Amino acid sequence: MADNPEHELEQRRRLLDVASRFPLPNDGGGGAGCRFSYGTAGFRADGATMPPAVCRAGILAAFRSLKLAGAAVGIVITASHNPVGDNGVKIADPDGGMMAQHWESFADALANAPDPDALLQLVLQFAKDEGIPLGSHHTAQVLLGRDTRPTGEYLLDAALQGINAIVGAHAIDMGILTTPQLHWMVRSKNKGVKASESAYFTQLINSFRHMLELVPKDKSGDELANKLIVDGANGIGGVKLEQIKAELSGLDILVRNSGKEGEGILNHMCGADFVQKERVTPHGFSPEDVGVRCASLDGDADRLVYFRVSSASDNKVDLVDGDKILSLFALFIREQLDIINDGSKVNKPLPAKLGIVQTAYANGASTQFLKDLGLEVVFTPTGVKYLHKKALEYDIGIYFEANGHGTVVFSENFISQLESLSKELSSQDDNGSAQYHAVMRLMAASQLINQAVGDALSGLLFVEAILQYRGWSFQNWCELYSDLPSRQLKVKVIDRSSIVTTNAETKVSQPSSLQELIDKETVNYSHGRCFVRPSGTEDVVRVYAEASTQVEADSLAKSVAQHVGRLLG
Ligand SMILES: CC(=O)N[C@H]1[C@@H](OP(=O)(O)O)O[C@H](CO)[C@@H](O)[C@@H]1O
Numbered sequence: 001m002a003d004n005p006e007h008e009l010e011q012r013r014r015l016l017d018v019a020s021r022f023p024l025p026n027d028g029g030g031g032a033g034c035r036f037s038y039g040t041a042g043f044r045a046d047g048a049t050m051p052p053a054v055c056r057a058g059i060l061a062a063f064r065s066l067k068l069a070g071a072a073v074g075i076v077i078t079a080s081h082n083p084v085g086d087n088g089v090k091i092a093d094p095d096g097g098m099m100a101q102h103w104e105s106f107a108d109a110l111a112n113a114p115d116p117d118a119l120l121q122l123v124l125q126f127a128k129d130e131g132i133p134l135g136s137h138h139t140a141q142v143l144l145g146r147d148t149r150p151t152g153e154y155l156l157d158a159a160l161q162g163i164n165a166i167v168g169a170h171a172i173d174m175g176i177l178t179t180p181q182l183h184w185m186v187r188s189k190n191k192g193v194k195a196s197e198s199a200y201f202t203q204l205i206n207s208f209r210h211m212l213e214l215v216p217k218d219k220s221g222d223e224l225a226n227k228l229i230v231d232g233a234n235g236i237g238g239v240k241l242e243q244i245k246a247e248l249s250g251l252d253i254l255v256r257n258s259g260k261e262g263e264g265i266l267n268h269m270c271g272a273d274f275v276q277k278e279r280v281t282p283h284g285f286s287p288e289d290v291g292v293r294c295a296s297l298d299g300d301a302d303r304l305v306y307f308r309v310s311s312a313s314d315n316k317v318d319l320v321d322g323d324k325i326l327s328l329f330a331l332f333i334r335e336q337l338d339i340i341n342d343g344s345k346v347n348k349p350l351p352a353k354l355g356i357v358q359t360a361y362a363n364g365a366s367t368q369f370l371k372d373l374g375l376e377v378v379f380t381p382t383g384v385k386y387l388h389k390k391a392l393e394y395d396i397g398i399y400f401e402a403n404g405h406g407t408v409v410f411s412e413n414f415i416s417q418l419e420s421l422s423k424e425l426s427s428q429d430d431n432g433s434a435q436y437h438a439v440m441r442l443m444a445a446s447q448l449i450n451q452a453v454g455d456a457l458s459g460l461l462f463v464e465a466i467l468q469y470r471g472w473s474f475q476n477w478c479e480l481y482s483d484l485p486s487r488q489l490k491v492k493v494i495d496r497s498s499i500v501t502t503n504a505e506t507k508v509s510q511p512s513s514l515q516e517l518i519d520k521e522t523v524n525y526s527h528g529r530c531f532v533r534p535s536g537t538e539d540v541v542r543v544y545a546e547a548s549t550q551v552e553a554d555s556l557a558k559s560v561a562q563h564v565g566r567l568l569g
């Protein structure tokens with residue numbers, strides 16, 4: 001425990017005190033009688049029920065930093081794409097990624113500890129098991145950020161009280177930020193580089209400009225090429241984009257649902273999740289926008305999709321989802337690697353293991369397209385924490401969920417090889433060569449893309465730079481491949497956790513009869529694919545179906561959703 005009895009007493013007192021200030025409600029927290037579960041992306045529920053979970057997340061984050069010898073850890077208070085009344089909290093590890101999964105069971109136990117004594121005993125036992133020095137001269141630091149939700153300010157204070165309950169812990173409130181900004185700041189702080197918001201903006205703006213400088217001079221886009229309308233989901237992403245758009249040379253950005261006071265409700269009839277799931281124009285867009293390239297961010301700007309208003313007669317959109325963003329990134333990166341390793345001209349090849357990571361929600365056509373390119377495609381369960389961890393196994397790992405969560409991660413080793421090759425080529429006065437330019441493009445890309453976590457702002461700039469590099473219109477991008485018709489439905493049930501899945505969530509093991517019913521329905525459709533899983537962020541069961549036609553995909557999704565409703569009502 002502690003090397004000093006006084007410190008030990010002080011630590012015990014603080015923990016009992018803070019736990020008594022934020023007691024769990026009678027239903028055990030998390031709302032609707034269910035317990036808090038760290039889930040796909042942290043604790044998330046109705047904002048009014050969140051203070052105990054957020055306070056305990058503060059304790060958890062300080063503990064995590066103590067365990068990691070005082071390395072900075074992050075707390076983000078957000079509920080991402082959820083309705084404005086929800087809120088949530090997630091922890092960023094020192095590398096900027098999501099908290100290591102093996103700490104999630106402690107997180108759940110801490111969030112659901114029924115009373116102060118139980119919480120104290122849990123903390124003391126965990127500290128002993130993990131060899132965490134409590135109450136001594138060790139320090140911890142936690143960076144905090146939140147989005148624009150009305151419950152955010154109060155919940156931030158709850159997190160601060162949780163952090164300060166750990167002797168030696170130091171909280172740094174980084175302000176109202178996008179989720180990726182906070183993750184980037186944690187990663188930067190632990191890499192010993194400037195971690196301020198202005199440093200984040202400077203890196204984005206400069207690397208974007210550098211990417212455009214490396215666009216071959218003969219590439220000319222159509223007159224609409226530079227115009228982009230962005231749906232900011234009435235969230236923090238729109239606010240931040242407004243702040244930097246004037247610095248983004250070569251882009252004429254118009255932000256709607258910008259998050260300005262009174263313009264609209266967060267994620268309501270707008271935002272990346274709405275556009276990706278409903279495939280209709282978000283609030284504020286109209287048939288007058290037909291033909292213009294549009295993008296949509298989600299409420300905390302860690303998701304990005306593109307779209308185009310299909311026609312002047314209805315509110316349908318042509319969607320470019322995370323799968324197609326991933327494909328654009330993969331094509332670009334693979335092309336630069338081919339130029340660098342072009343056998344006829346290169347003296348020293350640059351071997352690179354390129355990996356693509358998807359989930360079961362990826363459209364079958366995207367996976368086929370990527371495999372036909374000869375790329376290695378692997379699958380993980382839903383949730384950035386799984387895809388990011390898998391992507392780190394490659395020299396260059398590209399991951400995206402269909403809903404627009406995703407990024408590119410470059411290994412340190414690959415970056416250092418790129419740097420040496422760029423020095424070698426420039427010393428050979430070869431900096432006009434195609435190989436040198438390809439090396440510089442990948443280096444600029446590694447600076448532009450947020451390697452900590454999926455980032456809608458950095459992802460948008462990377463897309464725009466690649467479209468300009470290829471001289472592509474939105475139509476060219478759409479034509480990469482044609483999505484198989486699909487449909488996603490949400491089913492409200494009594495207890496969604498009664499569904500247990502296997503095989504990266506593509507099969508249901510509990511209740512045992514459900515998978516048989518799914519298979520019986522699916523076999524009736526050519527190219528039929530359907531799976532069911534409990535949401536980790538909303539109190540629903542999600543149904544995903546694909547088939548040869550939209551009518552069939554809708555029918556398959558509906559029939560399976562009815563089985564779910566009947567079995568789990
Ligand atoms: C089908 C879908 O979009 N699921 C989303 C959603 O998770 P669920 O566990 O499905 O609610 O939110 C996660 C966090 O944003 C995101 O990673 C995931 O892809």
Ligand SMILES: [Mg+2]
Nearest residue numbers: 080081298302
């Ligand atoms: Mg989000």
